[in-house]
Amino acid sequence: MTAAPDAPTNAARQPTALPVPPTAAPSLPSVRSAHSAPSAAPASDARHSALALAAVCLGFFMILLDGSALNVALPAVERDVHGSMAALQWVVTIYTIPLAALLLTAGSVSDRWGARRLFVSSLAGFTAASLLCALSPNLTVLVVARFLQGIAAGGLLPTTLAIIARTHPDPLERAKAITVWGATGGLALVAGPLGGGALTELLGWRSIFLINVPVGLVTLHLARRHARETARRESRAADLPGQLTGIVALSASVAYLIEGGSLGWAAPVPLLLLAVSAITAVAFVAVEARSPHPMLPLAVFRRSAFSASVANGFAFQFGGYGLQFMLAIYLQQQWGLSAERTGVYFLPFSVAWVFGTIVLNRRLVHRGPRFLLWTGALSSFVGSALLLGVADRGTWPLFIVGTGLTGLGCGVFSPSLNAAALLAIDPAYAGLGSGVLNTARQVGMAMGVALLGSLIGMHDTLLGLRLSVVLVAACFFAVIALSVRYVPRKETA
Numbered sequence: 001m002t003a004a005p006d007a008p009t010n011a012a013r014q015p016t017a018l019p020v021p022p023t024a025a026p027s028l029p030s031v032r033s034a035h036s037a038p039s040a041a042p043a044s045d046a047r048h049s050a051l052a053l054a055a056v057c058l059g060f061f062m063i064l065l066d067g068s069a070l071n072v073a074l075p076a077v078e079r080d081v082h083g084s085m086a087a088l089q090w091v092v093t094i095y096t097i098p099l100a101a102l103l104l105t106a107g108s109v110s111d112r113w114g115a116r117r118l119f120v121s122s123l124a125g126f127t128a129a130s131l132l133c134a135l136s137p138n139l140t141v142l143v144v145a146r147f148l149q150g151i152a153a154g155g156l157l158p159t160t161l162a163i164i165a166r167t168h169p170d171p172l173e174r175a176k177a178i179t180v181w182g183a184t185g186g187l188a189l190v191a192g193p194l195g196g197g198a199l200t201e202l203l204g205w206r207s208i209f210l211i212n213v214p215v216g217l218v219t220l221h222l223a224r225r226h227a228r229e230t231a232r233r234e235s236r237a238a239d240l241p242g243q244l245t246g247i248v249a250l251s252a253s254v255a256y257l258i259e260g261g262s263l264g265w266a267a268p269v270p271l272l273l274l275a276v277s278a279i280t281a282v283a284f285v286a287v288e289a290r291s292p293h294p295m296l297p298l299a300v301f302r303r304s305a306f307s308a309s310v311a312n313g314f315a316f317q318f319g320g321y322g323l324q325f326m327l328a329i330y331l332q333q334q335w336g337l338s339a340e341r342t343g344v345y346f347l348p349f350s351v352a353w354v355f356g357t358i359v360l361n362r363r364l365v366h367r368g369p370r371f372l373l374w375t376g377a378l379s380s381f382v383g384s385a386l387l388l389g390v391a392d393r394g395t396w397p398l399f400i401v402g403t404g405l406t407g408l409g410c411g412v413f414s415p416s417l418n419a420a421a422l423l424a425i426d427p428a429y430a431g432l433g434s435g436v437l438n439t440a441r442q443v444g445m446a447m448g449v450a451l452l453g454s455l456i457g458m459h460d461t462l463l464g465l466r467l468s469v470v471l472v473a474a475c476f477f478a479v480i481a482l483s484v485r486y487v488p489r490k491e492t493a
Contacts, residue, residue, distance in 0.1 A: 048226045052167045053177055055222035056160040057184040059123055062212055062219070063153050064185050066130070067092070067321070067445075068192025071328040072342045073205040080205065081139040086262040089453040092325065093254050093446050094143050095150040100442035101247040102154030104295045105239070109155075115162035116229045120220060122155030127216030133209035157438050161422060163227055175365065175419060182415030183357040190350035193328070197343030239295040245284040246295075250443060252277035254450045261454020300436060306424035308486035312373065312417050312479045313437050314444035319380065319475035320410045322448020323387075324349070326456045326468050327403070334461055335393045345396070349403035356411020369416040373483035376413025380406045381476040387469045391462060406476075413479065420487060448472075 070077075074088045081087070110118045129148040136142035164181060168174040199207040252273045260270035288294040301307045324346070331342045356376065364372055383405025389398045418437065425433035452471065458464035 049167050051222050051226035052163065053180060055219050055227055056119070056163050057181055058215060058219040058222070059119065059156055060160050060181060061184050061188050062126065062215055063157055064188035065192050065195075066149070066209070066212065067095070068188055068324065069196025069199070069208045070205075071325050072193050072196045072332075072339045072346070073200040073208055074329065075332045076200050076205045076339060077142075081142065086258055086457075087139060088329075089258045089450055090143060091139075091146060092449045092453075093258065095146045095153070096442050096446040096449070097251050097254055098147055098150035098247075099154045099157065100439050100446060101243075101250050102151060103158050103439040103442060104246070104436065105243055106155045106158050110159045110162050114229045115159040115166065116223065116227045118155050119159040119163060119227065120223050122152045122159070123216060123220055123223065125152035126156055127213055127220070130209045130212035130216065134206045134213075136206075157442075161418065165422065166229075167227070178419050178422075179357065179362055179365070179415050182361070182411075182418060183354060185353075185357075185414065187354055190347070190354055193324075193343035193346035193350060195343075197338070197340040200339040239288075239291055239293055241287045242284060242291060242295045245280045245287055249277055249280040249284050250446070252280065254446045257447065257450035257454055261451075261457055296436065300425060300433070303424050304486045305488060306421055306433070308482040309417055309421035309424065310437055310440045311482055313421070313440040314447075315475035315478045315482075316410065316414060316417060317441040317444035318448035319384065319472040320406070320414075321445045322452045323384065323403075323406065323468075323472045325449045326452040326465070327387075327399075329453070329456055330461070330465055345399065346403065348400050349407035351407075352404045353407035353411040356408045357415055358411075360408075360412050361415050364412075365416075368488070369420040370483050370487040372416040373413045373420075373487055374480045376409040376411070376416075377476045377479035377483065379409030379412065381409070381473055381480065383407075383409065384469055384473040384476060387472075388466055390465065390469075406472075409476070413483075 070092065074091070077091060078088055106118065106122075126149060129145055129152055132145040133142060133149065136145055160181065161178070164177045165174060168177045195211075196208050199205075199211070256270050256273040256277055259273060260267070263270055285298075288296050288298055301310075328342055328346070331337045331345060332339065337345065356379075361372060361376075364375075383402045386398055386402035386405065389395060390402065421437040422433055452468040455464040455468045455471075
């Protein structure tokens with residue numbers, strides 16, 4: 001996979017980059033970094049680059065591990081704090097809502113303040129919030145701690161790809177680094193269900209959060225010593241109206257899906273939440289269109305390849321992660337499995353995901369992003385369709401094959417989705433581009449958990465399972481259609 005050339009060597013081809021409003025496109029200043037001295041030895045540079053990549057991958061690993069491990073521990077959390085299905089959904093979504101809502105601002109802030117600085121401060125906050133989760137005496141404190149985790153993760157996530165872009169200026173090396181970054185997500189999926197199930201059975205669900213503390217401290221040490229600071233743009237006023245309307249619109253949408261499934265879709269509270277969501281979503285678009293310094297310049301969506309990647313990101317996270325949440329609940333509540341055995345059942349899904357990323361994506365990267373996106377999504381579509389036959393424990397072979405094919409496809413296409421999105425935006429706005437993509441992904445995850453969780457909580461659980469699987473399959477079909485229609489055969493940005 002060929003990555004975008006650096007800004008200086010690509011100056012003659014700037015018209016191919018995404019249009020950005022003149023007030024939001026200052027020239028790229030020189031990078032202020034303690035590790036960018038021209039006299040540094042190549043071997044030392046390679047060592048710093050490798051350890052910086054390790055730091056950002058560990059940070060990314062913590063974010064994903066927290067969610068995938070918690071999925072299999074949710075019934076144990078429910079028994080401990082005596083919560084309902086809606087309460088379980090809030091434990092998950094109260095983390096993803098601030099994460100998704102703050103990603104756009106964090107991406108812009110990282111472009112202005114420096115991604116390394118934001119990465120380090122956010123990682124420290126995430127580690128402290130994880131400790132609070134582990135020590136939570138009741139559901140209220142746990143939900144607050146998860147909310148704080150989400151805020152910190154919102155600052156952490158968009159900086160990872162921006163640091164990779166800065167640390168690996170060579171296009172080929174950058175593509176390899178992004179593949180490693182993507183593989184880290186797959187590894188988190190393997191370690192999450194297995195490790196989460198084992199930790200829950202042996203030490204209790206609180207250990208899932210406690211393990212973040214030593215990992216966070218090691219990651220902080222690596223980032224402070226080896227990560228290079230990214231380029232910084234001139235500071236500008238914060239887009240507070242856009243931030244507020246975006247947070248309210250997203251929160252109300254997710255709350256509608258959760259409370260609608262619990263109270264009834266036509267009940268007064270869910271209908272009020274739906275109205276608030278619609279009104280504030282319209283207000284968000286209006287604010288961003290008129291703001292002199294929008295946190296989300298609408299011009300970034302003028303390029304169809306970038307817009308398709310953003311939509312694909314939403315569909316991918318809705319399908320891949322929403323499916324995992326819903327099936328983890330189903331296996332424990334309907335098949336009577338323990339958290340540890342549930343993790344074992346998810347092993348083919350997780351291992352296939354890692355194999356797709358580390359082996360197949362790297363071997364087929366020369367075919368270009370469109371091929372990887374549509375072929376990977378096709379595998380996931382077929383796998384999710386097979387899950388329509390899952391019912392009682394006697395249908396476990398369909399579960400294994402279906403989740404395995406789904407995970408394999410996600411592993412194949414997800415790294416290309418990230419690379420394609422970054423290539424479709426001006427290098428000076430890598431943080432913003434990463435923020436937009438990851439916002440779409442986290443919104444997809446929040447919506448997937450909320451909606452699929454509501455469906456699996458139906459009185460007719462089997463019907464809820466099949467409706468959920470149909471929605472997941474539709475998401476993967478959308479990735480196929482959007483990629484074939486809009487993503488180029490080769491990465492030429």
